[in-house]
Amino acid sequence: MTTDAVQKPNVVSMAGIASRNVPRGAAIRLQNLSKTYPGATQRAVDGLSLDVADGEVFTLLGPSGCGKSTTLRMVAGLEQPDEGSIHFGDEAVVITDQGLSLPPEKRNLGMVFQSYAIWPHMTVEENVSFPLKARRCGRAEIRERVAKTLELVGMAGMEKRPGPLLSGGQQQRVALARALVNEPRILLLDEPFSNLDAKLREQMRLEVKLLQKRLNIAVLFVTHDQVEALSLSDRIALMKSGVIQQQGSPRQLYDQPANEFVRDFVGKTLLFRGTVKAANPSGALAISLEGAPECVVFGHTSDPGGIPAGKEVFIGVRPEDVEIQSTAGDAMPAGVVSGTVRAALFVGERVEYQIEVPGQGHSVIYGGRHDPRPEGSRVWLRLRPEGHSAWLSDWRGSDSDS
Ligand SMILES: Nc1ncnc2c1ncn2[C@@H]1O[C@H](COP(=O)(O)OP(=O)(O)OP(=O)(O)O)[C@@H](O)[C@H]1O
Ligand SMILES: [Mg+2]
Incomplete structure (x- = not known):
């Protein structure tokens, strides 16, 4: 195994990780796995x-059992794919057709898992130095690299602390240091x-982003x-x-x-009934709301066949794209639908209203905490004029595979 550390044993600067000679192109390429x-x-x-490009955070997102860990374990070499290939830069790591599969220790990556984050019977230093000892690095180099890496994760000076005397966050930082100490090209x-x-979790999320x-x-x-x-991500694959x-x-x-699965897994969506007034070939639509034909909003369909004018659709609206307004007099202004507050739930930073809109059913809409609306009051709902999604059915996906 040749790494910079082996070739240049005195260079222990973490800047070395950034300047290492990573092959051009994708850092990780998974094909047909x-x-x-x-x-x-x-x-x-x-x-x-x-x-996954160099310097990129790429996230596999999805419900329990959708195959995220299996994918990661195939990249690590802990599971063998039946089909497909894995490349790190220009290097072939797995090509099933050719019977090629590098063993995990030849893949030069760092890993942190949810469970068994660190070995509890070891000190911080023993945990972090473990991968270096496995590579038979010298004692002085190990000491220096462990100190540098601990500094990087905000744990400087805690070398001698035993595993059980660390908080959960500190244990995760040690696990991160252990994953990074070998200067991997991939984490x-x-x-x-x-x-x-x-x-x-929020704090660690930010720290990992800054470190990355x-x-x-x-x-x-x-x-x-x-x-x-x-x-945290530059890009996401939802599975x-x-x-x-x-x-x-x-x-x-x-x-x-x-x-619909992506729509409902990532964020919340309100569905309003409407009719397409005009459609263009790129999928852009002008849609009028049922019960308020004067209220026309713009949206987009991801249906490759498009949706023609005249068709009834469901408009997918993110809750933060609806504003609750007070009714002033009886004349309804353009661009709003009228509704009645059926329930108001104060949840701290906002109030969640259940609002009944004739012909549309009930929707949960968020309002500011400084401007409460009493239950039973009439309100106007102003939808953002554009940026909505359009759907042919009100199919609601399940958040779980199981
Ligand atoms: N070692 C195994 N042997 C047999 N089946 C497995 C094994 N590991 C995972 N599976 C199955 O493979 C599927 C994908 O599992 P995987 O662990 O990749 O899901 P995941 O997306 O990581 O889920 P979670 O969010 O719960 O960790 C599931 O149906 C799971 O039951
Ligand atoms: Mg998993």
Whole structure:
């Protein structure tokens, strides 16, 4: 195994990670990967292809059992795919057709998993130095590299602390240091924050993002938490039953969901009935709301066949794209629908109203906490004029595979 550290034993600067000579092109390329576990009737991963660029955080997102960990374990070499190939830069790591598969220790990657984050019977130093000892590095180099890496994750000076005397967040930082100490070209993270409490999870999310930017390494991240995925990722692949449903930037998945499953897994959506007034070939639509034909909004369909004018549709509206307004007099202004507040739930930073709109049913709409609307009052709802999605059915996906 040749690494910079072996070639230049005195260079222990973490800047070395950023400047290392990574091959051009995708840092990780997965092509047509499939895996069926022995005895299973369904594929755990089914024809999965994706590229992770250098310096990118790429997230596999999806419900429990959709194949995220299986994909990550195939990249790590802990599972063998039945079909497909894996490349790291220009290097072939797995080509099933040729019987090629590098063993895990030859793949030069760092990994952090949700469970068994660190070895509890060891000190911080013993944990972090473990991968270096396995590579038979010298004692002075190990000491220096461990100190540098601990500094990087905000644990400087805690070398001698035993594993059981660390908080959950500190344990995750040690696990991160152990994954980074070998200066890997790729970091694999499988739900690394899920056993931390909510506040610490947010803090670690930010720390990992900053660290990743500093090191500029490719990160393949697994989570079932959409907020974690949206906030941490450059790109996301949303999976269901082993198949990628959509891949793109967090904004693309949120603003232009490719199907109902993506729409309902990433964020919340209100569905309003409407009729297409005009359609253009790119999929852009002008839609009038049922019960308020003067209220016309613009949206987009991801249906490859488009949706023709005259068709009844469901308009997918993100809750934050609806504003609640007071009614002033009886004349309804253009661009609003009228509704009645049926319930108001104060949840701290906002109030969640259940609002009944004639012909539309009930919708949960968010309002500001400084401007409360009493139950029973009439309100106007102003939809953002554009940026909605349009759907032919009110199909509601399930958040779980199981
Ligand atoms: N070692 C195994 N042997 C047999 N089946 C397995 C094995 N590991 C996973 N599976 C099955 O493969 C499918 C995908 O599992 P995987 O662990 O990849 O899901 P996941 O997306 O990581 O889910 P989670 O969010 O719950 O961790 C599931 O149906 C699971 O039951
Ligand atoms: Mg998993």
